[in-house]
Amino acid sequence: MKLSKFVFTKKFYPEKNLIEFEGSLISLHCHHFNCGLLKGLEELKGIDGLNLFVKTTEEVYYHFFSDYLKRHPEFETIEDKLQVASEMYYAFGYGLLDLSNLTENGGIAKARSSYYVTAWLAKYGRRYSPVCYFTCGFIAGILEVIFNKSLGTYRVKEINCLIVGDDYCKFEVEKI
Amino acid sequence: MAIDAQKIISIYSSGELPRDQKGIIGIFGIYAAYNYNEFFYKVVSRAIMQVSEEEAEKIEAQLYQAVLDCAYYTFHGARTSMTWKQEVSPMIKTPEDEVEALIAFTNVFGIGYLEIVELVPGEKLVTRVSNAYDPARYLEEYGPQPKGRCYMFRACTASYMDLVYGPRFPKGIGTFKCEEVKCRSMGHPYCEFVATRKER
Numbered sequence: 001m002k003l004s005k006f007v008f009t010k011k012f013y014p015e016k017n018l019i020e021f022e023g024s025l026i027s028l029h030c031h032h033f034n035c036g037l038l039k040g041l042e043e044l045k046g047i048d049g050l051n052l053f054v055k056t057t058e059e060v061y062y063h064f065f066s067d068y069l070k071r072h073p074e075f076e077t078i079e080d081k082l083q084v085a086s087e088m089y090y091a092f093g094y095g096l097l098d099l100s101n102l103t104e105n106g107g108i109a110k111a112r113s114s115y116y117v118t119a120w121l122a123k124y125g126r127r128y129s130p131v132c133y134f135t136c137g138f139i140a141g142i143l144e145v146i147f148n149k150s151l152g153t154y155r156v157k158e159i160n161c162l163i164v165g166d167d168y169c170k171f172e173v174e175k176i
Numbered sequence: 177m178a179i180d181a182q183k184i185i186s187i188y189s190s191g192e193l194p195r196d197q198k199g200i201i202g203i204f205g206i207y208a209a210y211n212y213n214e215f216f217y218k219v220v221s222r223a224i225m226q227v228s229e230e231e232a233e234k235i236e237a238q239l240y241q242a243v244l245d246c247a248y249y250t251f252h253g254a255r256t257s258m259t260w261k262q263e264v265s266p267m268i269k270t271p272e273d274e275v276e277a278l279i280a281f282t283n284v285f286g287i288g289y290l291e292i293v294e295l296v297p298g299e300k301l302v303t304r305v306s307n308a309y310d311p312a313r314y315l316e317e318y319g320p321q322p323k324g325r326c327y328m329f330r331a332c333t334a335s336y337m338d339l340v341y342g343p344r345f346p347k348g349i350g351t352f353k354c355e356e357v358k359c360r361s362m363g364h365p366y367c368e369f370v371a372t373r374k375e376r
Contacts, residue, residue, distance in 0.1 A: 010268060012186045014284075015289065017185075017289040017307075019286030024212060025309060027309075030208050030250050031207040032246035032250075033245075033246040034244075036241065036243075037321055040223075041223060044223065044235060045227070046226075052223060056218045056219045061212055064212055065309055088260055093193075093199065093200065095199045096188070096199050112198065113199055115207065
């Protein structure tokens, strides 16, 4: 992956233990916590915890990616915006995500590596259903920003996943 | 105590984290990723606010355990690393120094600044944080809370005691318990945590 064109500003405030990424607060968490949270939601009774996780991810990235693009009006083309989203995903540590084939109508995104696959394998071992719920929400949120759509416009489904033995994770994006 | 907390913070907050060829961050025996603080607040708060009290308690217990695992293994990975042995171990003369060093190390992850209020060797640790992200958001969105919401710091506080005063790693996890006795989400001016030994 080329990481030359886009630069993300990250600042650490040692006296407060706060990390600012392009003006918003972020923090670093390990696979025990990230997967523990996902598993807890998956096992919740009474609500669809995984849907809550995906929709919240979509909403959060809709908000923050929108802020990011407002700070960077130099990124004008759809191609640039898709690429910077992919590199933000990489910068946060989630792996290699190819968004280049997505259009306003949706399409297919692919990931050759996935944080949640690596993390889940390390924490809980093999599972037999896709695990990249974070990526589904992320893709929906950033696409809605890039194509100037409202929240809930896109539905993303992971149809192949590295964790079940597929060669890569494949996300089908559908405009609702 | 001879711990230079600022030096530890400076060491562990400088530079980029190591990644493999696929972009995954692996360090201290754990896989790490960044996310917006608002993400964690929203996911957790919405889950516990939408389910029954019984289910909310269940997920709170799971979260506490997830953070305890996270802290116990991450901090152990850090304290057995070469950097720690070279830069931090020379400062550590007593178990209490090690607790202080681990807390300093915690203060690089972007979750708010944790301080020691009281440490009774082998028995009790009281910590405090004034700028944790989540409690202010709970207060803003849901009003005063009936109990503390800082699962992260509560489990971290127990983990320092588990690592330093519990049975040798990895058998010490869960030796101590921790309560959040004050929380900004409840209207207090800061969040405070008290870790004590579980009854034997």
